[in-house]
Amino acid sequence: xxxxxxxxxxxxxxxxxxxxxxxxxxxxxxxxxxxxxxxxxxxxxxxxxxxxxxxxxxxxxxxxxxxxxxxxxxxxxxxxxxxxxxxxxxxxxxxxxxxxxxxxxxxxxxxxxxxxxxxxxxxxxxxxxxxxxxxxxxxxxxxxxxxxxxxxxxxxxxxxxxxxxxxxxxxxxxxxxxxxxxxxxxxxxxxxxxxxxxxxxxxxxxxxxxxxxxxxxxxxxxxxxxxxxxxxxxxxxxxxxxxxxxxxxxxxxxxxxxx
Amino acid sequence: xxxxxxxxxxxxxxxxxxxxxxxxxxxxxxxxxxxxxxxxxxxxxxxxxxxxxxxxxxxxxxxxxxxxxxxxxxxxxxxxxxxxxxxxxxxxxxxxxxxxxxxxxxxxxxxxxxxxxxxxxxxxxxxxxxxxxxxxxxxxxxxxxxxxxxxxxxxxxxxxxxxxxxxxxxxxxxxxxxxxxxxxxxxxxxxxxxxxxxxxxxxxxxxxxxxxxxxxxxxxxxxxxxxxxxxxxxxxxxxxxxxxxxxxxxxxxxxxxxxxxxxxxxxxxxxxxxxxxxxxxxxxxxxxxxxxxxxxxxxxxxxxxxxxxxxxxxxxxxxxxxxxxxxxxxxxxxxxxxxxxxxxxxxxxxxxxxxxxxxxxxxxxxxxxxxx
Numbered sequence: 001x002x003x004x005x006x007x008x009x010x011x012x013x014x015x016x017x018x019x020x021x022x023x024x025x026x027x028x029x030x031x032x033x034x035x036x037x038x039x040x041x042x043x044x045x046x047x048x049x050x051x052x053x054x055x056x057x058x059x060x061x062x063x064x065x066x067x068x069x070x071x072x073x074x075x076x077x078x079x080x081x082x083x084x085x086x087x088x089x090x091x092x093x094x095x096x097x098x099x100x101x102x103x104x105x106x107x108x109x110x111x112x113x114x115x116x117x118x119x120x121x122x123x124x125x126x127x128x129x130x131x132x133x134x135x136x137x138x139x140x141x142x143x144x145x146x147x148x149x150x151x152x153x154x155x156x157x158x159x160x161x162x163x164x165x166x167x168x169x170x171x172x173x174x175x176x177x178x179x180x181x182x183x184x185x186x187x188x189x190x191x192x193x194x195x196x197x198x199x200x201x202x203x204x205x206x207x208x209x210x211x212x213x214x215x216x217x218x219x220x221x222x223x224x225x226x227x228x229x230x231x232x233x234x235x236x237x238x239x240x241x242x243x244x245x246x247x248x249x250x251x252x253x254x255x256x257x258x259x
Numbered sequence: 260x261x262x263x264x265x266x267x268x269x270x271x272x273x274x275x276x277x278x279x280x281x282x283x284x285x286x287x288x289x290x291x292x293x294x295x296x297x298x299x300x301x302x303x304x305x306x307x308x309x310x311x312x313x314x315x316x317x318x319x320x321x322x323x324x325x326x327x328x329x330x331x332x333x334x335x336x337x338x339x340x341x342x343x344x345x346x347x348x349x350x351x352x353x354x355x356x357x358x359x360x361x362x363x364x365x366x367x368x369x370x371x372x373x374x375x376x377x378x379x380x381x382x383x384x385x386x387x388x389x390x391x392x393x394x395x396x397x398x399x400x401x402x403x404x405x406x407x408x409x410x411x412x413x414x415x416x417x418x419x420x421x422x423x424x425x426x427x428x429x430x431x432x433x434x435x436x437x438x439x440x441x442x443x444x445x446x447x448x449x450x451x452x453x454x455x456x457x458x459x460x461x462x463x464x465x466x467x468x469x470x471x472x473x474x475x476x477x478x479x480x481x482x483x484x485x486x487x488x489x490x491x492x493x494x495x496x497x498x499x500x501x502x503x504x505x506x507x508x509x510x511x512x513x514x515x516x517x518x519x520x521x522x523x524x525x526x527x528x529x530x531x532x533x534x535x536x537x538x539x540x541x542x543x544x545x546x547x548x549x550x551x552x553x554x555x556x557x558x559x560x561x562x563x564x565x566x567x568x569x570x571x572x573x574x575x576x577x578x579x580x581x582x583x584x585x586x587x588x589x590x591x592x593x594x595x596x597x598x599x600x601x602x603x604x605x606x607x608x609x610x611x612x613x614x615x616x617x618x619x620x621x622x623x624x625x626x627x628x629x630x631x
Binding site for chain 2: 016043044107124133179183
């Protein structure tokens, strides 16, 4: 039980970003305490103070966590219980109750506190200038535009950094393996993925034999991907180039690949 | 142009007209156009869920088109019913119970609040601009966005593996949360690629809707209470509340797990909608129902709305159903304790009936084989 409790503490700390100097949790806990002491409207107190407190206690309760994980059969989403606290809502209410009599100065102080204790969402490494209306990398869009058949579907083999995007642009393109291979903790295994991504130097003969079992109509490779022998020696032709990617077309299974 | 008109029709006019149904049963002082629109969305999503889930599991071919046609007919009928109810109400009761016009939202701002409101709308504008001009990478898009696109391009719901394109049986946990199918519906009706609808159109709709919920919460907290608690509870603090909420969203990225991070980086995913729209909406409706004397808690429309918000949780995420049940149970017990009234628990349990049905369907589909 103690171990489960400590796990909940770790989840709480990760959620609150303590390791990245995020202290919004400090504001929230202070405001929750402040509202405990000062809120006079019993109904608002029940919804914004008592209920979140009970949920917070449940979050750290080992028995509750065991039941939650058992029922949902998923321990990775336990942190979402903290969404029920609606920290920003409770914190904002408490802050205004504390500073509301000095509206303008209070607003400046409140915003400054949030800025200092929080983290700016738009400087996240996952947010970049959109390259097109799809919000997908332009290379992925260009590659699909080049290889997509007018009718039917084809299978293509692409490097790991394009896997997320290809089928967000067109579902007429199928992949031998998908995003499931890129999440290490999911622990999937796929021979094509091993041949494509895990080998330091691609063994062309076995690689081509494997690719033709799907069959992959096109193979997209980074230009710096090392291979024992060039694909052009195995019935492939260099079809086009998009950015740093080289697109090879399988000339031997050209027609049969369109489903 | 036709694309934009279609979007306005399906994302503004239809939800608003549908929202007139529950709004008909809400007293005039508790509703404004924002309440009607939010009510419409939650009722519309509930309808979509009730129609789409059976189609996912029990219709094998072209199940998306079949569900879309059913939903289109039902939503148009509901929108017409909303208009008809409002017309009848005007005829029989005058304007006493009717929704205040758009002026209720757009009346001239008092000079004292103008700077705060302008600041809030700048913050909102920044969030909307960033959601359109910047792409946010999230690996889950390879599942959710592709599911929407499969429905649009292949007319199939949850029967093709989004990662690879191979055929599959519906994955129960994801297939019960049909929010990506609603996005696909909007994409088909507006004839816009589902990925563009997910990444560009949805943030332009869902971010303002979330702030509309916060606005309604702010109105309850700051505009309707007596002076007994002191001078902070007046409408001048409503724009301050909105500004602080906007700052919390923009600076709430203390980890990748917070609902604020989900709100601005994965806005179009059902779980983000659950965290930033459905759960705050529960707070809003519960606060609204229990705002004031016991006699004023009999607004049927608010109880319909509470039930719809609970139902909409299932559209967003299977886990959200479980989460909102916990929130409802804990809040009901706390309210029952402070009110010394056990009926609170009974009433709020009744509002959770859709969640119980949802969880029963989940259990049947996931573990039904044990009974056979």
